[in-house]
Amino acid sequence: MKKYIYFIMLLVIFFNKISSEDLKDWKITLKDDKSQNIKLEKLEANWSEIQIPVNFDEIISTKSKVLWLRKEFQIDKNHSYSLILYRVNGQVEVYFNEKLIKIGPSFPQSTVIVPLPMNLYQDGLNVLAIKFYYKSFVANGIHGPIVLLPTYKAIENYYYENFKSITNSVFFLGIGFFLFSLFLRFKDQTYYFYLALFYILLASSSFLTINIILEEIPLSRIFYSLSMGIPILLPVFFLRFFSLYFNRLILLKNFDLYLSFLLFFITIISGFFNPAFAQIFNLLWILVFMIVFVYAIYIILLNLMERISFRNILSLVFLVYLFFVSFNSLINWNYFKEERFLYHFDIMIVLLIPAFLIIWEIIELQKDIEKKEGQFQSFDVLQTKLFTYILTALKIPLKELIDALSKSQPADLTPNQTKSIVFNIEDLEKNLNDILELSRLEVLEEPESYVEINVKDFLEAVLSKSNISSTIHVDPQLMLKTSLELVNSLLIRLIDFPGFGSFQHIDLVILSDDEDNIYFKFFLYNKNEKVLKRIYNILREKLPDQEGLWIQWKIIKETIRILGGKLKLKLYSKKYLYIEFILKAKESGSITKKKQKSIPLVYLYYLEEHQKKEKNVTIWQKIKDLLQKRIA
C-alpha cells in the first residue's frame, strides 16, 4: 500500500518538476528607459543582480510602478527556443533583441510562454529584456522560474504545468458526482449533498486555474475571479457537512453562509475590476476558514470525548493539518506568492479525507453485514452443538436410567432406591441446564448488554460473600463496561468450580495495570499431585471426565471469550495450579477512567443478591421468562 502511495507521489512530484534549464540570474533596474534597457549590446550600466523567482513587492518602491529585467546570453541558432515565465502576477512586456515579442498575461498568476522568433537569433550576444508593470497591491512578481527551452519542450512543459489542475478537477468532480448520486438515493442524509457540493466546487475552482483553458476562452479575467471566489464558499459546505455528519448543531447559525456569500460576490466583482482586491478578500477567506476550522475542531473534540473512533481521529488529523497549512499560508502570504495551497498534492490528499470518511462508512456497513451473515448460521450451529453435547454428556446416563427403571415396577422400588434415582435425575437436570447454557454462550458473539461499573466496588461486592481469600489492587477509579451478568457468573463459576472442591486453599489476587487491563490471578493449592494433575488436564481439555466438569469449564472459557478476555493455565511446584484471566477495562475505547457515573453500590448488591437467588432457578425457567418478556 505504501509503495503504491509513494508511486503516486513520485508521479506528481515528477510532473511538478520544472526543467533545470532555468535562467536564474537576471539584472534588474527600476529605471524605465526602454530604448536603453532593450539595447542589443553589452550592458555597461551598473544594474543590480537578482535571482528569479522573486516577489517584487520588496524591490519596487511605492513611487515606481515599473521595473526591468535583462538577460544577456548566447543561443544555438540550430534550434527554436521559447521562454516560459511561470506564475506571473503583474503585467510583462518581453523584448528579444530589441523587438517586442509578447505582452501579457491576460490574468494573474498565469504562466506565460514566449516563443523566440528564430529570425531574430544573433551570433554571439542575444538580449532578453522584460518590462514588469506593478499591477496589484500584493504579491507582484514572477513566482516561478523563467526557463529557456527548445520550443517543443517548452510547449510540453507549459502544458504539463496544467496537469495537476486537470487531475484534481477530474478526480474531485468524480467524487462529487458519486456523493451527489448517493444523495439522490438518501435524500434525508443531506451531508452527502453538502460534501458533494464541496468537491464539485473544489473541482470547478481547480478547473478554472487551468492556464490553457483560461488562455483560450474569452473573459478569462472573470473566470479567474471565479476561481478565486469559489474557494470562499468551500468552508460553508465543509462546515455544513461536518455538522450534519457528526450530528452537531451549528452554533454559528448562518454566519458562515452569510459571510462567505458576501465575500464571494465581493471577490468576483472586485476581481473583475482589479485582481488586487480579490487577493485582499482572499485573505478574509483564510480568516473565515480559520473560524470554521476552530469550530470543526471543537466538534471533533466533543466527539472524541465521547468516543475515540477511527473517523474522529481521522477528522481531527484532517482539520489540524489544514489548519496549520492555512495558518502558515496566512502568515507567510504564500497563497499569492506561489501556487494556491489548495492545489498542493499533500493538501489534495488531506482534502480527500471527508470523502474517505464516507467511503469508510460504506465499507463499515458492508463489513457489518458480512459479520452478521455469519450470525445467521448460529441457529444451526446452536442446534448441532446442543444435540452433540446432550448426546455426549447425557446419552449414557439416560440410557442407564431407562434400563434400570424399565426392569422394575414403581411398587418394587425401595425408599433408598427412590431417593437415589431422584438424586440421579436432579443431577441430570443440572447437567442439562449447563449444556443449554454452554450452547447459548457458544453462539454468542458479544455480550447482549453492557453496563458500566466501578471495578473495585463490583469486585468487593461479589467477593465479600465467597469463602476464598482475595486481594484487590485495582485503580479505584477504573471503570469497566461489560456484561454484569457474564462477569458475575464467571467469577462465581470459577470460585464454585466443582473440580476445586478438594483443593486445600484458593487465593485470588486482582490487579490492574497502566493500560487498564484487569488481571484475575487464582492460586489453587492441592497437596495431592495426582488430583492436581487430573484437574489440570481436564481444564486443558486433555482428559475426558464423567462428572461433567468439562461442561462447567467450557462455560467459563466461553464466558471469557465473549468478554474479550485471555486465559492462562499453569502448574507450579506440582502443588499449585495457577489460573489467570485478563479483562480489558477500556472496551472499544469508550471508557474513560474518570467522570463516569458508576452504578450505585446498592444496586450492585441488589444485582448480586438477585443473581444468587437466580442460581436456584433452572435455565429453562429463565429462558421462559425471557421469551415471555420478548413476546410481550
Added chain:
Amino acid sequence: MKRIFVLVLFLIFYNHLYALCEYAVKENQSYFELKGNWNFFKGSGMIAADPNLDISSWKSINVPFKWFQVKELNNYKGEIWIRCNIVFNFVPEELYLDLGFVKEIDEVYWNGIRVGGTGNFENRIPDFSERRIYSIPPVLLKENNVLAIRIYGSFWNAGISDIPKLRFNSLFLNEKNKFEMLALAFSLTYILSSTFFIFFGIYTQEKKSNFYFALFSIFLALYHMILWGLRYKFFNNYIVSYIAELLLLFPLPFLFLSFIKEWLKIEKILLYDFIKWFTIFLMILTPIGYFVPVVYRTMYLHIITYVNLINITISLFVIIKTFLTYRKEKYKELKYLYYGFLILIPFLLNDMLVALDIIHTPRMFVFSYPVFLLVMAINLSERTLQLKSQALKQVEDLRIIEKQKLQVIYNISNEFQSIFDELKQNILLRKNYHSALIRLNYLIESAQILNLLENKKYFVQPVKINITEETLKIIDDVLKATKQKKSRIEINLPKNVANVWMDIQLYRMILYHLLENALLYTVDEVELTISVEDQTLKLRVYDKGPGIPIELQDKIFDKYVRGNHSKIPGSGIGLTIVKECVMLLSGTIHFESKQNFYTLFEIIIRELKEIA
C-alpha cells in the same frame, strides 16, 4: 497495338519510374502536405543524404506508404532512402517537419544535415509509437532544399503511415500536448480512483471483484501513461518499454471479464478459461520478444499484438453475451454497467483499428473510461442503498434468529424437563413412570438421528422386518407415551404381507412422530393405513382434528416450528425428522390439511431391498 502495350506498361510502372520529386511551397499557410511521389532508393549508405547526389537511377514511391504496398519492399528487411526537393518562395521564420508515425527507425536530413531521428540504426532499436516531429533550423533553409529520409523496416507494416507535413509555426504542438496531458491526467485519475476499490477489497469480503477492477484501472492507466508521453521517462530502451506496454495491455480483457464474473457472482462464464490461458500464453510470449533476433523482433512483437486483438474481440463478445444472458436475472447489478460498457465499445473499436493501422485517428479509449467510472459510481451508490436496506432487514432477521435460538433451547429444555418432572413425581408417588421412559427414549433417539441426518452421517441399514408386528409395537409405544387409549387409532394393516426390507430405526421415527402429533394435537379418531404394493410401502395418517393453520402449513417441516400448543411439551423436531427420514429413504411425502376439518399425511417409500 505495340504503342498501347507500351502505354499500359508505362501506366503500370509509372510509379516506379524516375521523376524528380519537387514541391513548391508558397507563403501564408500554416502547413504544407508532402504527399505524392518521392524519389526512392532501396539500400543503405549515408551518401544518399547528399543534396548533390545524382538520383536519376532512383525510383518513385508514393508517400505515405507501407512496405507491403511497394513491390520492391516485400519481405525486405533493411534500409531505404526517400527524398524530395522543396522550393520556398519565402523565408519561413519557423519550420517543423511533421512526419507522423513511422515504422520502425528513421532519420531526417535537410540539405545533407541531420536534423533528427527516432530509433537507433546502429543497434536496430525501433520506435513505432512516437509521432515524428523535427524542428528544421532556419540556418539550413535555402530557396531550394533537399529533404532526405532514411527508414529502416523489417516487417510488412513498416513505412510512413501519415502524410508528411511541413509546419510553419509551433501551434500544432499545442494539440499534441493537450491530448497527451489530458490522457496522462485521466490515467492518474484512474489510479487514484482505484484506491477506493483496493480499500473495499482489503476490508470487505468482496475482494475479488474489487481487486480485479482496481487492477484493471491501474493497468489501463499505466498502459496509457507509457503510450502518452511517459515512455522514455520510465524506460531507456524502446523494446523494453514496448514489452512493458504489452504486458499491461494483454491482461486487460481477462481482468475486465473476471471483474464482471465476480461482480455478477457467476460461477461459469463462456470461454473464461480459454481467455485466461490465452492471456497467460501471450504474457509468457511477450518478454521472449526481447531475445528474438533483431530482424525478426518487430515482426514477432507485432504478431503477438495482433493476436491479442483476437483475444480482445473474443472477450468483447463474451462480455456482451454475458450481459445479454444475465440482463434479467442480474438486473440490479447490470442496470448501469451495461450502458457504461456500451459507451466504451466504439472507443475500443477505434483503438483496435488504430493498432491495426487501418485508421489514423487518436486513441480514444483513455478518454471514454471516465464515463464507465461514473457508471460505477452510480452503481456503487445504488449498492450502498441496497446495503442499507439489507442492514435494516438483517437486524430484523437477526432478531427472529435470536428468538428462534431461544425457542430451540426452550423447546428442548421444556421437553426434557417435563419428562424429568413426570419421572420424579411418579417415582416418588410410586405411580407408573413407563410413559415418561418411552418419551425419554424416543427423545434421545430423535436427537441422535436428527444430528446424524443433518451431518449426513446416517447410513441406511435395511433389515427384513415384519411390518405388522413392528407397526403394532410402535403404536403401543406412542399410545403409552401419549397416554392415549387404543380405541383412538383405527388401524388398517396389510393382511398378507409379512416381511418388508426397511431401515427399522427410520421407520420407527417416521411412524412414531406422525402418530404422536396426530394423537396429541387432536381429540378425534386417528386413522392409520399401511399398505404394501409392488414393493412400495404406503403409509397414511389421517385425523379429523382442527387441522393446521394456513400460515403454518408451509413451515410444518421446519425445525422447532410448533403451532399454538405451548401447553403440550414438545421439542418441535418431530415432523422435521419425518421429512429427513423420508428423504433419506428416497420416498415422497404428501401433506394436506383443512382447518377445522382434517389433516392427512401420505408417505410412499420404495422397499429397501432394491435400493440395497
